[in-house]
Amino acid sequence: GIQVEQSPPDLILQEGANSTLRCNFSDSVNNLQWFHQNPWGQLINLFYIPSGTKQNGRLSATTVATERYSLLYISSSQTTDSGVYFCAVEEDTGNQFYFGTGTSLTVIP
Amino acid sequence: GAVVSQHPSRVICKSGTSVKIECRSLDFQATTMFWYRQFPKKSLMLMATSNEGSKATYEQGVEKDKFLINHASLTLSTLTVTSAHPEDSSFYICSAREGEESYGYTFGSGTRLTVV
DSSP states (O other): OOOEEEEOSEEEEETTOOEEEEEEESSOEEEEEEEEEOTTOOEEEEEEOSSEEEEETTEEEEEEGGGTEEEEEEOSOOGGGOEEEEEEEEETTOOOEEEOOOEEEEEEO | OOOEEEEOSEEEEOTTOOEEEEEEESSSOOSEEEEEEEOTTSOEEEEEEEETTSOOEEOTTOOTTTEEEEEEETTEEEEEEOSOOGGGOEEEEEEEESSSSSSOEEEOOOEEEEEO
């Protein structure tokens, strides 16, 4: 099946700093989403972004499907941004939806 | 937007008993739902694809007799952990998609299972 790798695995930021999270995938996809998992386990959908660029407040995401990666940008980070960020992809050839390895973000005051 | 409801959110059961987890799409029909398992500080592992009116498709290494999936209607899929053991303790989460393309997948709030 498709491999989905995220980097970095762990990230510690000072409040107010910016960061870039990366998601690499090994095959063509027709769906890519970014999620934030809160401490209670709830997955919050951030972006549905199989290609192109989207922005929502301090967050933006870009997917370059031809090069098989996606980036999530967090600007002016806040302590409430802490948690685990996952990308997940759906292969072109099937309808299974696989998660990446995750990035654990800690924003300190 | 699409809402997926999962119940119960937390369950503790004794070894040897079975536990049923429900996943409902509240305001849309879902011919396909997915079940995931997550260990502490790990990613979500796809267990199986639940197909309405037909058998579930299990990922490699997932015991279909241990994790029974039923998708009897377009709004409900259930996961039953049979003869549970402590190593089955985990966070289980389901997902569904409202439309074919535009909305992506929505996830339930998860079920934390503890087998004692």
